[in-house]
Amino acid sequence: MSLNLDRSLDYLKMLIIVGILILVGQRFGYGISIFSALPGMIIVILISFLALTIKDSFPNLHFPAFAWASLTALILSMPFMPTAELFLKYTNEVNFLGTTTPILAYAGISVGNKIEELRKLSWKVFIVAVAVFIGTYFGSAIVAHLVLKMQGII
Amino acid sequence: MVTNKENQRDIVKKNDFNSLLKLFLSVLLIVVATEIFGTKTFRIGPGQVVLLPMLFAVIIGMLITPNLLGSKIKVLKKIISMKEVETAGTYVMIALLPLGVKYGTLVGPNIVEVVKAGPAFLLQEIGNLGTIFIALPLALILGMKREAVGATASISREPTLGVIGEKYGISSPEGTGVLGTYLMGTVFGTIFFGLLGGFSAATGLHPLALAMASGMGSGSMMAAASGALAESVPAMKDEILAYAATSNMLTGVTGLYSVIFLGLPLVNFLYDKLSPILSRKDRGDE
Numbered sequence A: 001m002s003l004n005l006d007r008s009l010d011y012l013k014m015l016i017i018v019g020i021l022i023l024v025g026q027r028f029g030y031g032i033s034i035f036s037a038l039p040g041m042i043i044v045i046l047i048s049f050l051a052l053t054i055k056d057s058f059p060n061l062h063f064p065a066f067a068w069a070s071l072t073a074l075i076l077s078m079p080f081m082p083t084a085e086l087f088l089k090y091t092n093e094v095n096f097l098g099t100t101t102p103i104l105a106y107a108g109i110s111v112g113n114k115i116e117e118l119r120k121l122s123w124k125v126f127i128v129a130v131a132v133f134i135g136t137y138f139g140s141a142i143v144a145h146l147v148l149k150m151q152g153i154i
Numbered sequence B: 001m002v003t004n005k006e007n008q009r010d011i012v013k014k015n016d017f018n019s020l021l022k023l024f025l026s027v028l029l030i031v032v033a034t035e036i037f038g039t040k041t042f043r044i045g046p047g048q049v050v051l052l053p054m055l056f057a058v059i060i061g062m063l064i065t066p067n068l069l070g071s072k073i074k075v076l077k078k079i080i081s082m083k084e085v086e087t088a089g090t091y092v093m094i095a096l097l098p099l100g101v102k103y104g105t106l107v108g109p110n111i112v113e114v115v116k117a118g119p120a121f122l123l124q125e126i127g128n129l130g131t132i133f134i135a136l137p138l139a140l141i142l143g144m145k146r147e148a149v150g151a152t153a154s155i156s157r158e159p160t161l162g163v164i165g166e167k168y169g170i171s172s173p174e175g176t177g178v179l180g181t182y183l184m185g186t187v188f189g190t191i192f193f194g195l196l197g198g199f200s201a202a203t204g205l206h207p208l209a210l211a212m213a214s215g216m217g218s219g220s221m222m223a224a225a226s227g228a229l230a231e232s233v234p235a236m237k238d239e240i241l242a243y244a245a246t247s248n249m250l251t252g253v254t255g256l257y258s259v260i261f262l263g264l265p266l267v268n269f270l271y272d273k274l275s276p277i278l279s280r281k282d283r284g285d286e
Helices: A005-030 A034-057 A065-076 A084-091 A096-120 A123-151 B002-037 B053-063 B074-079 B082-116 B118-127 B130-141 B147-152 B158-168 B173-203 B207-213 B219-232 B234-278
Strands: B040-044 B047-051
Touching (some): A005 A034, A005 A096, A005 B002, A034 A065, A065 B082, A065 B234, A096 B002, A096 B173, A096 B219, A123 B147, A123 B173, B047 B219, B053 B219, B082 B234, B118 B234, B130 B234, B147 B173, B147 B234, B173 B207, B207 B219, B207 B234, B219 B234
Antiparallel strands (some): B040 B047
């Protein structure tokens, strides 16, 4: 167990900042009013906070907070769960694509300290990496396509 | 003495606050601008290119860092310095969580279909090894040696970095290789998959299969690939996102073991077989 109050407060502070970014962003991008999305956003922040707490409590599981967040929301929204209807009603006001833009804005800035390292790499690394990306993506896609077809799902 | 120390602490706190505020306002500006600009789609040949706001956001974010535009524009360097860059890294991890929740809300209602597709989900994890057959020979032809093993064993997200770092040491040739692919993925991964995701629907592979493929163990790459795919096949939007999220969760569980027990043995085996044939060491041009 490695919980502490300071860190928890830090998490909450950061989650609230991210929440504000999403609310403002989706107001402009998708015309969703900030007030109608607020209850959903509070739920999203609470689950995210829970995910961080679980991850910190069980460091040996090596299961990322991102996956805990998905798993928690998944369970709450399954059709036979009594929570599903209300939970989905509120979280539907938080737009899926709206949550992605702040992540990538931060991600873009965060690679700023890797630009110099990147310049040192040879162009060969770039070519090989692209081959790795394509191989991973289409390798999975082809197997998935064949198996889904055999199962008669597609 | 005490007041002096307290003063110092206040100054540190104030600096931290100013730094956070600068970062927050910069990100807010990027988010609002890219959201107003919106999603742009256009056709190239058989496929559709989908440019989501997140794609513009990552490019703008990168451009304003100290070593790029910051080195030309002094004022920018004052707003986004290396300190803000470091903080941004922490925020990526936090900002991913609301997306994680959204993905969960997409899987939950579709849980019955997802469980039915269980075998496909499990087997496509093995499909990730497909990369070794394409990328390893290419790396050898380009003249890489043991670096190729690290670079092509998997898509080199954090678990692979850990495994190879532990087994060979991160400053070994294998470590250099895995760091190279890791770095490329971190910097260009979302841009690459954001473009590929929309276009891949034109390959004739089923959108659900492509959706599964976009779960590669990186939340942001998955978001880029599946977000673009969902925009280019809007009729299946929710299913695509649900399948992608499930696959990514599964990779979170299996990814580490798949590298240890399948990826590394396979890449080493193929390296031993292929390097005598493909390696350029005998031609003396490297």
